[in-house]
Amino acid sequence: MVTVEPRAKGSPIPAVGTTAPSIPLNPGRLDLGMRATLVFPNREIVERYYVPLIYTACRTCYSELAPDDIFERAVDGRITPEKQRELIGRVIESGHGSTIEHVVFTFAITGVSRALSHQLVRHRAGVAFDQQSQRYVSYKKGASTMLPATIADADPELRREYEEQVEGALELYSEMLEAGIPGEDARFVFPNATRTNLVMTANLRALIHMSGLRLCTMAQWEIRRLFQLIRHEVFAVSPFLGSFLAPKCVPLGYCDEAANRDEHCPIRPHKDNVLAAWAENAKRGRPAGSEPSAG
Numbered sequence: 061m062v063t064v065e066p067r068a069k070g071s072p073i074p075a076v077g078t079t080a081p082s083i084p085l086n087p088g089r090l091d092l093g094m095r096a097t098l099v100f101p102n103r104e105i106v107e108r109y110y111v112p113l114i115y116t117a118c119r120t121c122y123s124e125l126a127p128d129d130i131f132e133r134a135v136d137g138r139i140t141p142e143k144q145r146e147l148i149g150r151v152i153e154s155g156h157g158s159t160i161e162h163v164v165f166t167f168a169i170t171g172v173s174r175a176l177s178h179q180l181v182r183h184r185a186g187v188a189f190d191q192q193s194q195r196y197v198s199y200k201k202g203a204s205t206m207l208p209a210t211i212a213d214a215d216p217e218l219r220r221e222y223e224e225q226v227e228g229a230l231e232l233y234s235e236m237l238e239a240g241i242p243g244e245d246a247r248f249v250f251p252n253a254t255r256t257n258l259v260m261t262a263n264l265r266a267l268i269h270m271s272g273l274r275l276c277t278m279a280q281w282e283i284r285r286l287f288q289l290i291r292h293e294v295f296a297v298s299p300f301l302g303s304f305l306a307p308k309c310v311p312l313g314y315c316d317e318a319a320n321r322d323e324h325c326p327i328r329p330h331k332d333n334v335l336a337a338w339a340e341n342a343k344r345g346r347p348a349g350s351e352p353s354a355g
């Protein structure tokens with residue numbers, strides 16, 4: 061934790077995060093008070109039915125057998141789980157994504173901020189959400205809020221001002237409810253820090269896509285943490301399927317984030333550098349005088 065001298069109220073706010081970009085602190089080290097629980101399916105369903113179902117979708121493309129025959133053989137073990145996983149792995153790697161749209165995962169997500177939920181619900185394809193209503197739920201004793209680590213670790217005076225503002229907003233909310241203002245209007249004063257709960261169901265293709273974006277170190281710390289929890293839950297029921305939840309650069313083999321051209325995140329090389337190395341290599345391999353002409 062960084063220790064800083066308290067700042068007098070009204071004096072200039074010290075700059076935070078103005079140094080050269082670096083990989084954000086792994087949010088997995090912080091207890092943010094949020095949870096993601098896989099409520100469906102359990103391990104038995106995944107092993108007994110999900111893997112055979114995905115295998116059936118993959119195998120049907122290349123087989124004379126009827127899909128229900130393939131499914132029966134996969135479920136009763138005539139096709140070994142190893143063989144099923146081997147085909148599924150190859151098909152996923154090839155990007156034949158419809159095969160993994162047949163299975164879904166449902167998560168109970170609690171204690172995340174509205175700043176996070178606003179990002180999460182931007183995902184549209186293959187995913188369904190239901191979120192706690194700020195119209196029908198009245199937060200009688202004030203809503204619970206999220207405190208970002210940079211503010212927790214900042215100048216104590218700055219942190220105190222933040223907490224005062226957030227608590228003040230929630231007190232005003234309660235006063236408005238007491239004065240007869242409906243919850244649907246009183247909620248306008250809620251900050252982004254307000255916590256919320258959601259149910260999220262995503263098919264495996266959507267979950268891999270979302271994880272690719274949100275496990276990336278360029279993603280915002282809170283949503284990144286959420287997807288670390290989601291990956292942990294999927295791993296618990298299937299290390300095989302969980303292994304496909306990774307930052308997008310892992311299956312791509314390169315980073316395509318413009319903000320990482322300097323490769324401050326070292327997980328994979330940036331595509332500009334990969335292409336430059338490829339061009340350099342191709343040039344070295346060409347016989348002298350055989351450069352491609354511009355026209």
Ligand SMILES: Cc1cc2nc3c(=O)[nH]c(=O)nc-3n(C[C@H](O)[C@H](O)[C@H](O)COP(=O)(O)OP(=O)(O)OC[C@H]3O[C@@H](n4cnc5c(N)ncnc54)[C@H](O)[C@@H]3O)c2cc1C
Binds near residue numbers: 278280
């Ligand atoms: C690091 C980061 C920063 C971001 N910053 C901002 C920001 O500053 N401002 C902002 O507004 N948003 C921002 N976003 C949100 C982003 O633009 C997307 O809206 C969000 O990530 C949802 O992803 P998606 O578009 O892949 O949609 P999904 O619904 O997850 O769709 C999955 C895929 O399906 C296909 N698809 C879905 N819908 C359509 C469609 N209608 N037409 C054609 N193909 C479709 C696309 O191939 C898409 O990638 C950010 C996201 C990330 C990860």
